Amino acid sequence: MTLKVGSIAEGTVVNITNFGAFVEVEGKTGLVHISEVSESYVKDVSKHLKEKDKVKVKVLSIDDNGRMSLSIKQANQVKKTARPVEIDWQKEKAKNEVVNFEDRISKFLKESEEKFQDIKKHQNMRNGGRNKRGSSM
Structure with a gap:
């Protein structure tokens, strides 16, 4: 599979810095910026990720030099929105009873x-x- 912007792949964390983590995906290394690690605020990346962790990432961009910008947060958001929401219509009707x-x-x-x-x-x-x-x- 060739990596292109928007694709989601599994990678391995190879290095953690104070500004993010480097993840190897299909033989290439990309950066997951600290703001793209989790939906909640991340002060210390090492509290969320460890080296050799397997993570699902989304490719945000690839520049002319082949450097990749990746996101764990956005890869997980796709999974959440793909699931249908179940609504109990009986409860909804009772709540809105006129x-x-x-x-x-x-x-x-x-x-x-x-x-x-x-x-x-x-x-x-x-x-x-x-x-x-x-x-x-």
């Missing part, structure tokens, strides 16, 4: 009245207990 119109209106009116009363209290506190005409309520 409440009748009268119940929704009464709930709305109750919440509105509570909010209106809170606003009135707050205004009265700001005005020192006086309404617009200057007398207390």
Whole structure:
């Protein structure tokens, strides 16, 4: 199999540095940058990879000199998205069950009245207990 951009292959970690890991794929060595090691934040590559580990990588780019940029993170993302998602439609239907119109209106009116009363209290506190005409309520 010839390596080209976008292909996924298995490789072996041959060297670990503070900025990534070098992985040998089909006789060629490429770099997996620290940002492409895992989906989570990686501070120390050696905590995620060891030399001689077998890893699945995606070829991100190959420059004119034959240097490869590789990604473990993106190779694993392909595997995750290929799997179909199972949905329990009965649970979804129960979650989205529609409440009748009268119940929704009464709930709305109750919440509105509570909010209106809170606003009135707050205004009265700001005005020192006086309404617009200057007398207390």
